[in-house]
Amino acid sequence: MLLEGEYRIPAGCAISAIFDKTGARFSGKDIVDSIAVMRDRSNGLGGGFACYGIYPDKKDLYAFHVFFTIHSARKDFEEYISRYYEIDSSEDIPTRKIPEIVDEPEIRRYFVYPKQAYIDFVKTGADECVFRTVFAVNTEIKGAYIFSSGKNMGIFKAVGYPEDVGRFYMLEDYEGYLFTAHGRYPTNTPGWWGGAHPFGLLGLSVVHNGEISSYDANRRAMEMYGYKCTLLTDTEVITYILDYLTRKKGLTFEESAEVVAAPFWERIDRMPEEERARATYLRDVFSSELITGPFSIIVGFDGGVMALNDRLKLRSLAVAEKGNKVYMASEESAIRRVCPSFDNMFYAEGGKPVVYRVKGGKQ
Amino acid sequence: MIDFNVAPFEVVRDYDKCVNCRVCERQCSNEVHHYEEGFGKMISDSTKCVDCQRCVCLCPTKALKIVPNQNSFRPNANWQQKYLTEIYKQAESGGVLLSSMGNPEPFPVYFDKILINASQVTNPSIDPLREPMETRVFLGAKPQTLQRDEKGNIVTKLPPRLKLSMPVMFSAMSYGSISYNAHAALARAAEKLGIYYNTGEGGLHKDFYKYSANTVVQVASGRFGVHKDYLESGAAIEIKIGQGAKPGIGGHLPGAKIVGDVSKTRMIPEGSDAVSPAPHHDIYSIEDLRQLVYSIKEATEYKKPVIVKIAAVHNVAAIASGIARSGADIIAIDGFRGGTGAAPTRIRDNVGIPIELALGSVDQRLREENIRDNVSLVVAGSIRCSSDVVKAICLGADAVYIGSAALVSMGCHLCRTCNLGKCNWGIATQRPDLVKRLNPDLAAERLINMLTGWNHEIQEMMGGMGINSIEALRGNRLMLRGVGLNERELQVLGIKHAGEV
Numbered sequence: 059m060l061l062e063g064e065y066r067i068p069a070g071c072a073i074s075a076i077f078d079k080t081g082a083r084f085s086g087k088d089i090v091d092s093i094a095v096m097r098d099r100s101n102g103l104g105g106g107f108a109c110y111g112i113y114p115d116k117k118d119l120y121a122f123h124v125f126f127t128i129h130s131a132r133k134d135f136e137e138y139i140s141r142y143y144e145i146d147s148s149e150d151i152p153t154r155k156i157p158e159i160v161d162e163p164e165i166r167r168y169f170v171y172p173k174q175a176y177i178d179f180v181k182t183g184a185d186e187c188v189f190r191t192v193f194a195v196n197t198e199i200k201g202a203y204i205f206s207s208g209k210n211m212g213i214f215k216a217v218g219y220p221e222d223v224g225r226f227y228m229l230e231d232y233e234g235y236l237f238t239a240h241g242r243y244p245t246n247t248p249g250w251w252g253g254a255h256p257f258g259l260l261g262l263s264v265v266h267n268g269e270i271s272s273y274d275a276n277r278r279a280m281e282m283y284g285y286k287c288t289l290l291t292d293t294e295v296i297t298y299i300l301d302y303l304t305r306k307k308g309l310t311f312e313e314s315a316e317v318v319a320a321p322f323w324e325r326i327d328r329m330p331e332e333e334r335a336r337a338t339y340l341r342d343v344f345s346s347e348l349i350t351g352p353f354s355i356i357v358g359f360d361g362g363v364m365a366l367n368d369r370l371k372l373r374s375l376a377v378a379e380k381g382n383k384v385y386m387a388s389e390e391s392a393i394r395r396v397c398p399s400f401d402n403m404f405y406a407e408g409g410k411p412v413v414y415r416v417k418g419g420k421q
Numbered sequence: 422m423i424d425f426n427v428a429p430f431e432v433v434r435d436y437d438k439c440v441n442c443r444v445c446e447r448q449c450s451n452e453v454h455h456y457e458e459g460f461g462k463m464i465s466d467s468t469k470c471v472d473c474q475r476c477v478c479l480c481p482t483k484a485l486k487i488v489p490n491q492n493s494f495r496p497n498a499n500w501q502q503k504y505l506t507e508i509y510k511q512a513e514s515g516g517v518l519l520s521s522m523g524n525p526e527p528f529p530v531y532f533d534k535i536l537i538n539a540s541q542v543t544n545p546s547i548d549p550l551r552e553p554m555e556t557r558v559f560l561g562a563k564p565q566t567l568q569r570d571e572k573g574n575i576v577t578k579l580p581p582r583l584k585l586s587m588p589v590m591f592s593a594m595s596y597g598s599i600s601y602n603a604h605a606a607l608a609r610a611a612e613k614l615g616i617y618y619n620t621g622e623g624g625l626h627k628d629f630y631k632y633s634a635n636t637v638v639q640v641a642s643g644r645f646g647v648h649k650d651y652l653e654s655g656a657a658i659e660i661k662i663g664q665g666a667k668p669g670i671g672g673h674l675p676g677a678k679i680v681g682d683v684s685k686t687r688m689i690p691e692g693s694d695a696v697s698p699a700p701h702h703d704i705y706s707i708e709d710l711r712q713l714v715y716s717i718k719e720a721t722e723y724k725k726p727v728i729v730k731i732a733a734v735h736n737v738a739a740i741a742s743g744i745a746r747s748g749a750d751i752i753a754i755d756g757f758r759g760g761t762g763a764a765p766t767r768i769r770d771n772v773g774i775p776i777e778l779a780l781g782s783v784d785q786r787l788r789e790e791n792i793r794d795n796v797s798l799v800v801a802g803s804i805r806c807s808s809d810v811v812k813a814i815c816l817g818a819d820a821v822y823i824g825s826a827a828l829v830s831m832g833c834h835l836c837r838t839c840n841l842g843k844c845n846w847g848i849a850t851q852r853p854d855l856v857k858r859l860n861p862d863l864a865a866e867r868l869i870n871m872l873t874g875w876n877h878e879i880q881e882m883m884g885g886m887g888i889n890s891i892e893a894l895r896g897n898r899l900m901l902r903g904v905g906l907n908e909r910e911l912q913v914l915g916i917k918h919a920g921e922v
Contacts, residue, residue, distance in 0.1 A: 269544040271886055272893030274900065282788040307567050313575075320890070322553045335577040342559045342579065343567075345892035351544050352887075370552060370889065372545060 071255070071267035072099035072220070072241040073375075074387035075356045076396070077363045081235045081416040082382065083111050088396040089237035090224030095395045096388060097219060099267075100241030104254035105223035106215025108263035108358045110236035113210050119146050119169040120188050120260075123206035123213055124195075125251055126164040131201030138199060142191065143170040151214070151227065158222035163251060167212065185260055185305065192259065193286050203252045208261035209360065215240075215254035223254075235416060236363050238356050240265040257293040259301050261360040266293040267388055268353030268373050279346035292353070299347045300357060307344075311357070311364045315411035317344040319369045354406070356386055362415035371408030378403040384414050425509040430472045431490045432465035438484035439463055445476035445485060450843040450855055473836035475845035507766070518766035521839035521849070523666060523758040523803050523825060526770050530758075531777035531910070532809045536919055538900040539885040547889050549880035555890040556587040556876055556883075558820050560657075560797040561726045561750045580750060581726045583637075583657055585820060586615030587876045588891055589810060591868075592755075592801050592822030593639050593661065593730070595623030597674050597683045597695065598762035598839070599828070600856040603848045606831060606864035608632035613869050617656060619822070622646075622672065622697060624686040630654050637728065640717065642671055643697035645687040649720065657725050657751070658717050660710070662701070663732030665759025665802035668773045672697040673763065678842055678851045707743040714748040726750035728799070733757060733779035734772075738786035745792045752796050753822060754779050759802025760825040762849060763840035776802050777816065781914040784817025784896060807878035816914065817896040830871040831864040 074092045078084060086109060093105070113121055122139075126132045139145065146169040153165065172180075172187035180187045192204050206213035211234075214227040220241040224230075229237075240255040256263040270276070270292045277287050277295050283306070285298040296318070303314040317340050326337045341348070352372030357364040365386045367375050378385040378393045378400040385393040385400065393400070406412050432453060441463055445454040451469045454476065456462075472487045494502045507518055540546040547554065561582030568576040591607045598621065605628070607618040612635045619637040624646015629636070638655030640647050652658055663669065674695040684691040704710050714727050729744045730753035731737065737754060744752050756776025761769065780800050787793040800813050801822035813821050829835065832846040839849035847859030879891075888894050902919040903911050911918055 269887075271540065271544055271888045272897065275893050275895055275897040278788060278896045278898070282791050282793055284791075308569075309567070323555055323557050324553060336575055339575060339577040339579060341892075342582070343563050345559075346895070348890055348892050350888045350890055350893040370547065 071243055071265075072096035072388045072392070073239065073265040073267050073354065073356050074392045075236065075238040075265070075358070075363055075365070075385070077236045077384040077386075077414055079382045079384060079414060079417055081111070081361075083114075083233040083235050086224070086229035086232045086234065086237055089239045090221050090229055092385070092387060092392045092396045093224070093239035093241055094219075094221035095392045096241060097221070099243060099388060100219055101243045102219050103217060103244050104215070104240075104242030105218055105220030106213060106240050106254045106256050107220070107224060107227070107229060108206075108211065108213045108236075108238045108256040108258060108265070109229070109232050109234040110211040110358055110360070111234035112212055112232045113169070116146065116169045117210035119171050120184075120207055120209055121212050122168040122170060122204050123151065124166050124168065125203045125205060126166070126201055127203070128201030131199060132164060132166070134199050135195060135202040138195065139168065139170065139191070142176045142187070143172055145170050152231075153226050154228050156222065156226055159216055159218045159226040162216065162226075167206075188260055189301075193284075196288055197286055205252055206258050206263075208258060208263070211258075211261055211263070211358070211360070213256050213258045213263055215256065216251050217254060236358055238263060238265045238358050238363070253289055253291065255291075255293050256358070257289070257291070257297045259297050260305070262297060262301050262304070263358040264293050264297045264300065264355055266296055266353055266355045268292065268355075268368065269351055270296070270349050270353055270368075271351030272349050273351075275346060276349060296349065296353070296355060299349070303344065303347060304359075311359065311362070311413055312411055313340065315364065315366050315409070316340050317347050318349045319366055319409035319411075320348050321409060322369065354388065362413060364414075365406050365412040367406045367408050367410070369409035375406040376403060377406055377412050386412075422513075424468075425512075426506050427492050428467040428470065428490055429506075430467060430470045430487050432467045432470055433486045433488055434463060434465060435484045436462060438482040440482055440484075442481060444479050444481060448475050448479050448845060450845050450850075450852070471836045471838040471841070472834070473838070473845050474834040519763050519840045520766040520769050520837060521761060521763055522835050522837045523760045524770050525837065528757075528775065531775055531906075531914065532805075532812050534904050534906050535777070535812050535914070535916065536902050536904060537808065537811060537815070537882055537886070538902070540887040544887045546887055547884040549877075549884045552884075552889060554880040554884055556879060558585045558588045558891055559583065560585065560799065560819055562796060563794040565794070581657075581724055582750070583617060583726060584615075585617070587872065587879065588814060588818075588820035589804075589872060589875065590616050590637070590799065590820060590822050591618035591827050592753075592759075592824040593619040593621035593637075593659065594762075594824055594828075595621030595639075595674070596626055596686055597623040597678055597851070599849055600844075600847055600851060600859060601626065601682065602856050602859040602861045602864065603828070603831060604629060605861035606859070606868060607827065608635065609861065609865035610868035610872070611635040613865065614872055616872075619659060620646075620655075622661060623674075623683065623695075624688065625651055625654060626682060626686050639730075641697055642699070642701045643695060645689060645695055645697070648688070652717065652721050652725075655725060657728055658721065659728035659730055659753065660701075660713060660717070660749075661730045662704070662710075663730070663734075663755065664761060665732045665755030665757050665773055665776070666761035666769050667764035668732030668734050668757075668768070669699060670765070670768060671699040675842070680851055683851060707747065710744065710749075711747040718748065728753050730755060732759075733774045733776055733802070735774060737774070737779045738782040741783040742786055742790055742792065745787055745790075745795045749796060751799055752783075753799040753801065754783060755822075756800070756802035760828070761839075776800050777812075778910075778913050780813060780816045780818055785915055788896075807875040808882065810875065811879055811882050811894065812901060814891065814894045815897050815900050816916075817898070819895060826871070827868055830867045831859065832867075
């Protein structure tokens with residue numbers, strides 16, 4: 059059977075997130091409890107979490123989370139990385155041995171920063187260095203796979219039900235200001251840990267529920283811009299689109315939402331002139347980044363979170379607020395499980411981004 | 422002299438039905454039918470028949486049919502009848518064989534070997550009767566960098582572009598090769614539909630300047646009818662380098678068609694042949710093309726997109742790559758099945774490549790070079806129906822040009838004798854008595870009807886795939902699968918075989 063990335067696998071899913079608007083850190087326990095409620099939206103073939111604010115002592119360093127699936131991979135990876143990066147420290151990512159999670163690869167994290175010479179060579183900043191490294195490692199070093207590459211954040215994922223994945227990675231031991239979670243229902247048995255979600259690139263992470271019909275139009279556009287789609291999943295291409303729009307093109311997350319879940323022309327045509335010109339510009343210039351088909355996504359980024367639904371609203375996505383906390387989930391039940399009484403609750407509208415940022419700027 | 426050839430068609434008349442009304446006689450510019458007083462009945466001369474079906478359609482009692490002549494030369498798999506026929510013609514005339522409309526030979530039609538996807542379970546299909554289903558397309562270059570003003574707002578000025586309500590335009594057909602009324606119909610339909618028609622190389626008749634917002638004006642190697650007002654009156658300007666039906670050669674509109682307003686519009690004397698050179702004599706290289714593109718842009722103050730139209734030839738991807746860096750905003754590629762008013766038969770039937778393969782390689786090449794955003798791609802030759810449009814967009818086109826399909830909607834039956842100038846349907850002729858047969862209002866309505874139908878079908882197919890905006894279809898090759906194609910063909914098209922996941 060072909061592995062993930064060798065062909066395209068559609069998947070259904072559950073997603074959930076908890077965010078603190080003040081940037082205060084809290085335990086990862088709640089997110090595991092929340093996603094566990096939606097067990098029947100997953101099928102045990104992938105689960106994972108993106109956790110923001112978990113490495114405050116090393117917040118200026120890039121945290122690479124890496125899977126090694128063959129023996130030689132770690133040596134090759136470390137040799138490669140030490141050529142371009144200062145390695146602050148590295149360690150095995152702590153895991154709890156449980157019967158539900160099997161066939162684990164070697165899982166390590168590295169706190170690194172590009173060497174000045176490499177930054178000078180790349181010319182467009184440290185983020186671009188990391189961007190290149192992630193693609194180079196994942197496509198060129200056999201058996202090595204960087205699945206998390208942001209600062210002060212980390213992705214934890216595996217093949218299994220998400221609540222088991224949470225226990226496996228001992229998520230309750232981490233504290234952060236934002237956690238997102240994903241349970242996967244692929245229409246297939248990929249059995250490859252890299253294919254689980256969230257998918258991340260630099261500080262950006264995406265959990266996604268849906269199956270986008272624009273996939274190949276989006277993929278081919280992103281490949282033109284230098285992104286290599288190795289997993290052939292919707293989440294991967296959505297992450298690249300958002301990285302391209304926000305980091306490379308300088309759009310805000312709100313503007314990016316207007317690109318990927320663009321308003322319909324009939325609405326744009328009724329807008330006041332200035333707004334219409336802007337909306338037309340975004341649709342026209344970034345037409346290849348429009349995403350069609352059902353999706354609900356939760357995007358984690360440095361200092362904030364965005365929930366977004368496709369423009370027809372073909373997937374559910376509930377948002378609740380309680381004090382400084384914000385909860386998001388595919389189903390209301392996943393919110394009530396960890397927050398039985400909230401101040402208010404609403405469903406994200408089709409194509410309307412729901413964005414929260416830590417008060418006073420980035421964490 | 423003995424005519425070695427036999428009539429390709431036979432006119433069959435059901436005398437039980439024929440009432441001697443002589444409509445067929447009046448309708449046939451080829452003078453096939455006449456009333457024989459002595460016999461008291463209609464007689465037909467099949468040797469003159471071109472199978473345009475005009476008499477068949479207009480016969481009030483449906484007494485006529487035109488069938489292939491059953492008379493047969495001795496069958497020979499190598500020496501097919503058409504080769505003998507053509508040799509006899511050339512042995513008589515010593516001339517170059519001429520043909521009209523697109524290549525009719527049985528080369529593979531790749532569109533017919535490609536199938537479209539639909540959603541099941543994992544992704545809902547969308548009902549275009551209940552939900553918005555968007556087919557609006559912009560053609561033109563995309564800006565490389567996003568700029569903001571001092572307040573941080575996006576600067577929304579864009580390079581010049583065309584706005585289409587659906588991804589279809591009428592391709593270049595000159596006034597001269599087709600009639601005034603045919604041009605009027607195309608212009609009116611384009612305006613009503615929110616798309617564009619194309620003047621071809623014959624200039625723009627003064628009556629049609631009012632449709633300029635929906636007009637693409639063409640600059641071809643003969644530069645017929647090109648002047649400042651002409652350039653300024655177009656919504657876009659197309660530099661025609663080549664045509665799918667006759668790549669590598671120019672054009673020739675016989676002096677017989679250069680009459681009256683055609684002569685005025687082309688700015689050449691009545692009765693003189695309009696000969697377009699094979700190349701543009703100011704474009705012998707890609708850098709020369711760039712200079713012409715910018716000359717035109719300078720002349721029109723950078724307000725109009727410039728289209729460069731080429732024929733699909735073997736190295737089309739490399740040529741397109743050069744054009745995408747020439748300052749052109751749109752590349753139009755015309756496949757080897759594209760139509761023509763007249764082309765040497767040998768060239769029409771043997772030069773160029775299928776548009777599907779050309780599109781497959783051009784779109785991929787431009788993406789590999791990261792210059793796909795520099796240009797929009799418009800493909801032609803031949804798009805026959807809405808599913809051809811959908812397949813072309815999935816392969817990577819932004820829009821398509823239709824020529825033959827537009828003429829067919831007005832009545833053309835592809836008899837492929839446009840070069841004779843005696844079109845019974847009033848389309849490819851300048852004879853006033855024939856031109857007036859084509860009512861421009863009715864013809865425009867037929868064009869509008871056809872494309873309205875196509876647009877509904879495009880929307881249905883998009884909805885079936887769970888796609889509600891045409892841009893998500895563009896280049897979406899995963900929505901296509903090939904049937905009966907070999908590995909290499911699939912590779913060029915960039916699609917998988919049916920049954921592959």
